[in-house]
Amino acid sequence: MVTLPLLWAVMSSLKTDNEILTSPWGLPNSLHFENWSRAWSKSNIGDYFLNTVVVVGCSLFGTMLLGSMAAYVLARFEFPGKRIVYFTFVGGMSFPIILALVPLFYVMKNMALLNTFHGLILVYIAYSLPFTVFFLTSFFKTLPTSVAEAAMLDGASQTRTFFQVMLPMAKPGLISVGIFNFLGQWNQYMLPTVLNTGDNKVLTQGLVELAASQQYRGDWSALFAGLVLAMLPVLGVYIIFQRQVQAGLTAGALK
Template identity: 45%
Template sequence: MKKTVRMIGNHFILAIVSLFIIIPVIWVFVNSIKASADILLEPLSFPREFAFHNYIRAWSEAGFGTGFINSVIVTLISVTLIVLVSAMAAYVLSRKKFRFRIAIQNTFLLGLMLPTFLAMAPLFLLMNDLHLVNTFHGLIMVYTAYSLSFTIFMLTAFFKQIPYSLEEAAIIDGCGPFTLFWKVMFPLAKPGLISAAIFNFVGIWNEYILALILINEEQFKTLPLKLANIMLVQQYHTDWGALYAGLVMSFIPVTIFYLIFQKRLIEGSTAGAVKE
């Protein structure tokens, strides 16, 4: 009886928390298909007529289309580089014993303690001297460098839980170092790699501070910068429908990405819980 009551209570709490998350999302979506006047006069009402032209106006006139494409390019390339580089580093740090291994691992951990705001001025000066301001490859390099510490720390745990017997069997079968990593260890760490990809995808897609520092030309601005720009413009030109449409466009890719790899993320969250 107590177990049933406890289970009902837990489900009730989870339902309440879910409502607090879902209701604001639904409210944003409803406002994205309302006229700007209706959003201001009747913010909690359903639309009297569907204003789907908000999305067209946001994509073309507000520049969300350019920001969306820029974010896709920067995010996909950055996440790919982060996962590949971090996987190689995490594999070596977790499976090999060599001099200064602990020192190198602790150096990466120190990167987690570096506040972004502390590096803003020197980062801009460095990137400006390298002529990497207002460039995609400059922003991608910064995103990759900033994300390596967390991703290496995360993937190290996944590589450690892979049984050593599989590695030894592959070596006996004649696998060299590169073949061993790419053909054996890399596929076995897939749950961890997908988990790392999801976390980095969400973080980079929504990142604002570093993009604000390094990008000031309209043609290179990512979606968060475009959203911030239209919010500033609202002071002079009230186009709330386009703003809400842009917000919907900003969280749809993240939602789709998560739904596609949701099962792998759950597998990855428990992969390190079992030892050989």
């Protein structure tokens, strides 16, 4: 059910417009890779793609760094207000982002962050932190404390113990939650539509503009090519890290 629509989109991206309209389920007579180059250059998909890579790459790094640090502290240390902090993060997952769009718009406007990459990156990080902290807190609790204690006895500081000992041990969980965050941030449409209305648009905005423009041009092959270009990074990341995703989701289940 999932694979067939993807294969159909790839197959359609290699057809001519006439073949798409007259034989939508048939195989292409020849492979037209120029559809991809046309979608990349003439439809500005290339620029939108690079903008998305910059925004998602920076926001994913910030999310994983801040989320893992917060989750480690919540999982390993006792301090006043710990449960309040933890449930504040958990409560963030149940707060629909659509309810915050209007006040968020004015906050970003007052801070001169509208239509900027760094403003969108900060919003992506804040949007992804609740799930990241919730997921990694449970994962850090499953890791053995004896390793961290041995590192402390050897003279390692808390910072060194976290980055050189505990963080590598949490690699399966980091990859799992990282892929979930990558999918959510790569496919995010609502936030950039409201907060990034300038020229530096991301891929989801570019695909919507491409779909709207192709309705009048009839260049359906370029539209399918643009959709495939947007899907390839997501599929590639999952194919490469699928074992780590499964390991991260099942780790600690038998403890």
